[in-house]
Amino acid sequence: MNLFKRRKKAQKQQQQQMSSAESSKPKSQEIKEAKYINSKTNAHFSLKFVSTVVDEEIIQNNILPYLLEETFILIEDIKKILPIADVQISTDFSQIEQKIYNGYVLLKIETEAEKIAFVSAQKEVSRQVSAPEIEFSVIGPKEAFIEPLDQNLNMVRKRIPIKELQIEELTVGKLSKTKVAVLYIEGIVDQTNVQTVRQRLDAIDFDQISDSSFIEQIIADNPTSPFPQFIDTERPDRASAVLTQGKVVMLVDGSPHALIGPTTLVESFVSFEDYYINWIMASFFRVLRIFSVLFSILITPVYVAALTYHYQMVPRAVMATLISSRQGVPLPPILEALILEITIELLREAGARLPTKIGQTIGIVGGIVIGTASVEAGLTSNVLLIFVALAALASFTTPIYKIGNTIRFIRFPFLIFAQMWGLLGIVFCFCFLLTHLIRLSSLGRPYLEPIYPPRIKDLKDTIIRLGFNKNVTRPQYLRTNDTTRYPPIDGKRKIDIDE
Known part of the structure; x- marks a missing residue:
């Protein structure tokens, strides 16, 4: 019996050794x-x-x-x-x-x-530097960030070849071990912003970081807000320019987009191409973009409110056109507007997810066929179809892709409030939106600056852009250590040939 137990014990030990070796x-x-x-x-x-x-x-x-x-x-x-x-x-x-x-x-x-x-002995697998696809511009450099972090740092470093440009590398992600580079210019940037970014990155306890969008959502001041609290850019020239302003830039290994912070709402409507053209033309285009955004958000809610509650405010000539266009339409204005808005969103999503050539065909043919068929079938009026098409077109004028998504989203709350209380509902919804924007911040800095809190000096590069001879100081809300970009006299001085 003891011999049997010893043999059993020896076999068990042998199995354990084999399993441990494996x-x-x-x-x-x-x-x-x-x-x-x-x-x-x-x-x-x-x-x-x-x-x-x-x-x-x-x-x-x-x-x-x-x-x-x-x-x-x-x-x-x-x-x-x-x-x-x-x-x-x-x-x-x-x-x-x-x-x-x-x-x-x-x-x-x-x-x-x-x-x-x-x-x-790392294996380098990367694509060549190409032209920007989202922030494409006619004037200016034609290169965009790519996925490898070292290549992106090189594109920034060659534009700012100074020792004050600091690059701090951190590792984020328990499983992915993703490298994140924090860039800033020492002597210009407010170290509070750098410390805030560094602290939030160190506090990330996430398993995999695949793109800079993960970082943006995790370290945002208000992750539930539909408004982007960091500007993401694929342009090295834009990233280099904001570094000289005193901002912080984050580059993530494997992501072709850089994150810029702190930022403001007005910057979401600023294209970097504005700095490559005359300041008068740039100011005109900025005002046009802001008007387009307001038009895109408000045109269909105002249409629903006017036809539901305030038809007496519509001029007679316009009312005759609206009545003739709505003859035979069985749906109320709110359902009519929702059907067209959702149809536009479906076409946009289908065009974005399909291959490029097929997506363009679906967008053009689908819009024409569905729009014409819905008007002829009596489901929608041709006036509302024009308004919805113009609103969709106006939403594409924003140079930042994520703020365009925000505009598409907030149209629907405005539509619902317009159906419930008319123009009063639109004002009520606008108050909600304004309250949210006033409370919102980016890295602890006010999101509505320089509108609120009002800073007159920062208005020179917001809704309108003044000439370079007027933009001699850096933005006040960044609280930079060096506030002067260059002496004002250098921007105005003109030397005659005879001097």
Whole structure:
């Protein structure tokens, strides 16, 4: 009986040893390890790396030949013989997993078991720099950010080649280990803004960060607000320009968009192309964009309110047109407006999700066919169809994509309030919106600045843009350490040929 128990116990121990040995082996087939011997010193060393993130040509051409042929005894000698800049010597074995999965080759020497070396050999898979697709402009540079962080930092650094440009790298995401770079110009930026960004990034406890949009939603002052509290841009020239103003820029590895903060509502209607043209023309286009946004939000609610409650306020000539266009329409104005608004949104979403050529065809043909058919079928009036089409067209004038989504969304609350209480409901909804905007902030700075709190000096580059000779100071709400961009006299001085 005792012999049987001993045999059973021995078998159990053997099974445990086998299972522990299997568990100690790396499960992933992408982890490679090889051992070598130096031809001159007979030093035994091993290389360990992850094949999917390492460029094996770097190992074959820039690492192995030198380790096999050159003389080295200590692990510190590796830095002298390898033609690679990023070689790190460490005694912290807990870094092994993170380093090799980030594209480093682990080097061990048998005679120095207490030290290890990490040699950079990342595989670069990226696309070429292309023209901006969302913030395209006729005038100005034709290059946009791409996914690799180093390339994006290079595009910013070549525009601001000064030592005051500080770049701090952080790692965010428990699983993705995403690199995030925080950029600012020392001596100009208010360190409170930098500290706020740094503190919020350090506090992120999220598993995977795939894009800068994740960062924007997590660290926003009010994550439930439909208004973007950071400006995202794909233009390196815009990111460089706001750094000189005293703002903070965040670049995320794997994302072709940069985050800019703090920001204001007015900046959402500013195209960077405005600075490449005459200030009079730029001011005209800015006023046109703001008028277009107001038109896009209010035209259908005003139509519903006027036909539901305030038809006596409509002039007789206009009322005759409205009556003739609504003859035979069985639906009330609110349902008529909702059907057309939802149809426009469906066409827009379908066009955005389909391939480019098919999406353009769906948008044009679908709009014409559905619009014409709905009017002929008597479901909608041709006047409202024109208003909805103009409202959709006006919403595309915003240069920032995310504020365009916000405008599309807030039209529906205005429509509902207009149906319930007419023009009074529109005013009531506008008060709700204004209260929300007044309470909103970006990195703790007022979102409605310079309108509220009123700052007269900052109005020079908001709804209208004055000439460069008038924009001699940086925005007040940024509280920059250096408030002057250049002496005012330099912007006005003109030297005659005879001087």
